[in-house]
Amino acid sequence: MNNFNDIIEKMLKGEIKPYQLDKLFGAKIATELRRKFIEKKVGVEFEHIANYTIDEEMAMKKNIENMIGAIQIPLGFAGPLKINGEYAKGDFYIPLATTEGALVASVNRGCSIITKCGGVDVRVIDDKMTRAPCLKTKSVVDAMKVKDWILENFERIKEVAESTTRHGKLVRIDPILIVGRNIYPRFVFKTGDAMGMNMVTIATEKACEFIEGELRNEGVFVKTVAVSGNVCVDKKPSGMNLINGRGKTVVAEIYLSEKEVNKYLKTTPEAIAEVNRLKNYIGSAASNSMGFNAHYANIVGAIFLATGQDEAHIVEGSLGITMAEVEDEGLYFSITLPDLPLGTVGGGTRVETQRECLEMLGCYGDGKALKFAEIVGGAVLAGELSLLGALASGHLGKAHQELGR
Ligand SMILES: CC(C)(COP(=O)([O-])OP(=O)([O-])OC[C@H]1O[C@@H](n2cnc3c(N)ncnc32)[C@H](O)[C@@H]1OP(=O)([O-])[O-])[C@@H](O)C(=O)NCCC(=O)NCCSC(=O)C[C@@](C)(O)CC(=O)[O-]
Ligand SMILES: NC(=O)C1=CN([C@@H]2O[C@H](COP(=O)(O)OP(=O)(O)OC[C@H]3O[C@@H](n4cnc5c(N)ncnc54)[C@H](OP(=O)(O)O)[C@@H]3O)[C@@H](O)[C@H]2O)C=CC1
Missing domain, CATH: 3.30.70.420 (Hydroxymethylglutaryl-CoA reductase, class I/II, NAD/NADP-binding domain)
Known part of the structure; x- marks a missing residue:
């Protein structure tokens, strides 16, 4: 085989195109050659991008073109999260890939509260995928x-x-x-x-x-x-999806007593209900936002990145309505995710690290998609409850000061 430098020289002269290398040398060597070519082009050494365990051959078949390496996102976990679903029952540890300090702590706090208070009830109320x-x-x-x-x-x-x-x-x-x-x-x-x-x-x-x-x-x-005429609606925020649903449509709910809200969230049911009304409903209406929630995208995004979902679908997962109502002096709290496109086979779920994260939830492979959807619903409720609690108690700035900078 030609030596590396000769090939890179040919690439620099435009005699070999980077995407042609796989057929000539196999995916592993092609990946290294492309990386060295880009290093030369931009004058940066990719010490970290070069370090990974993903099998290039597998990835190049179905998940990526022009591969040069892999990026790493820190992975944390939140849990245990007790879920009382139809498909997900018991305690789960949620993988979260993010670089936003305080996010995992917040979801973890939500999980801890939910688990101490008997668990979150979750149901998948619709399941479909669309193309228009x-x-x-x-x-x-x-x-x-x-x-x-x-x-x-x-x-x-x-x-x-x-x-x-x-x-x-x-x-x-x-x-x-x-x-x-x-x-x-x-x-x-x-x-x-x-x-x-x-x-x-x-x-x-x-x-x-x-x-x-x-x-x-x-x-x-x-x-x-x-074949796609934008009425699907794939990977864009849309009223159609908010109303009709797309992917899995999931509802999660919990009731917390006044004492539990005081003790674990350091605030009151009334304060959380007021934040929800004035922020998630009035603020969202005033800004013509389609997300009548605080941060579904944070939790959906961190789980989607960890488990090999299509990252562009985070925009769809950001849609939804949070309810917080004072009832019998306690708090009824629910999240509704109308548009959660996800899977446990195919796409990025087969990539090694992402597959391990699905296995962490007992959700890799056949017969697991509805269970996975319920777990995502439970985790979103955990994160939403914690953030609304932090806003109601005035702790958001302090939390990010301590954990995020
Ligand atoms: C930071 C906390 C959790 C402190 O909350 P706290 O109640 O002061 O903490 P605590 O020390 O009393 O611990 C309570 C629980 O929090 C968890 N916890 C506590 N610390 C850690 C940690 N280091 N690592 C892991 N878990 C942690 C842990 O679960 C613990 O319970 P335990 O397990 O001990 O029974 C709280 O203030 C909080 O949740 N703040 C909200 C932060 C948040 O949700 N950020 C989201 C990102 S904001 C954003 O991106 C979107 C935004 C805001 O712009 C959207 C919008 O417009 O609304
Ligand atoms: N083409 C496009 O317009 C778009 C593509 N994407 C990308 O599409 C990919 C996801 O597409 P998707 O169709 O989910 O995945 P795949 O393209 O990986 O297709 C799923 C495969 O798994 C097989 N399969 C095996 N067991 C099951 C099972 N239990 N349930 C369902 N299928 C099973 C299916 O067989 P069979 O078909 O015979 O049932 C099919 O071959 C992602 O990579 C995403 O990024 C995203 C947006 C738009």
Whole structure:
């Protein structure tokens, strides 16, 4: 084999492209060559980026292109967290990957309070993944014909879509929006234990080809402009997802007595309810925010990074509504996550460190996605309760002063 310096020289001259190296030398050597090439280009030595245990061959197959190494995010844990779910029952230790000082301490405090007070009740109330292409026709009259045809031929479309996957099931196409002469049918699938975006994209593409072909035979022109027409809505904050849900829709709740709130959160149920009302409802409404909560994204983000979920879906996990109500002098507290796209097979879940974090929860592989969703719901409630408690008692600045700088 040519010596390293000769190859890097060729890369610098543009004679070999960095992404061509894997086929020539295998993923491991290709990764090292690319790293050295970038080191030369930018004049920085990547001592830390070069240190990792991930198998390059595996990662390059399904998770990354142009690999040069790995970054490390500190990993902490919060727990035990007692969960009374339908699928997750018992005490769990939650892996959290973050660089924000005070975040793990806060979730840990929430877990400690919840566990001392009997556990958090959690339910997954809906489960689906969506893809909505944009189909173009020649007129609104034709758009209506296509919409009617899709509704009448649902079973045939379902058969075609499901021919691409063993686990994906098309459950409905709803809504079918029309804008001008364009149609946006929202394909709604069950995706087993996978988060499902590859699965539903492949299945929807096939369904669109079928719809185009069949309608052309009937003399109606229809063309798929894009398999994703932004009504899905993938990786963007959206009212559609807040209202209709996407991924797992999860609700978690707990009741704390006045004494427990005083003792563990150093504040009162009334103060937490007031912060929730004026911050999470009025503040959010005044700023036209879609997150009627304090920091779901913090907990969803730290768990998603640790467990190999798609990091762009943190924006969807940031949606949701927190409730805090004084009842019998104590506190009813709940979080609702309408849009939590997650999986325990496929995607980044197979990467070694991420897989270990899922194993820490007993959530790697088949039959675990709903359990994992309940655990995320419980952890989000822990973090939200702790932060609202800190805001109500005026401790937020102090906590971050001590733990974050
Ligand atoms: C910092 C605390 C927890 C202190 O809280 P405290 O009640 O003063 O602490 P404590 O010493 O009495 O301990 C209580 C529990 O906290 C945990 N705990 C306590 N210290 C640690 C530690 N070092 N490491 C791990 N766990 C810790 C631990 O669980 C412990 O219970 P135990 O297990 O002993 O029974 C509290 O003040 C707090 O939770 N503050 C809120 C911090 C927070 O939530 N930050 C989130 C990020 S803020 C942000 O990013 C979003 C924001 C704010 O901009 C969003 C918005 O607009 O709202
Ligand atoms: N393509 C796109 O537009 C987008 C892609 N992504 C990326 O998509 C990836 C996730 O896609 P996703 O479809 O979840 O994962 P994968 O593409 O990894 O597909 C999941 C695979 O697991 C198989 N499988 C085995 N056991 C199960 C089970 N119990 N439940 C479900 N599937 C099972 C499926 O088989 P089978 O299909 O035969 O059932 C399928 O081959 C992430 O990497 C994400 O970043 C994210 C957003 C958009």
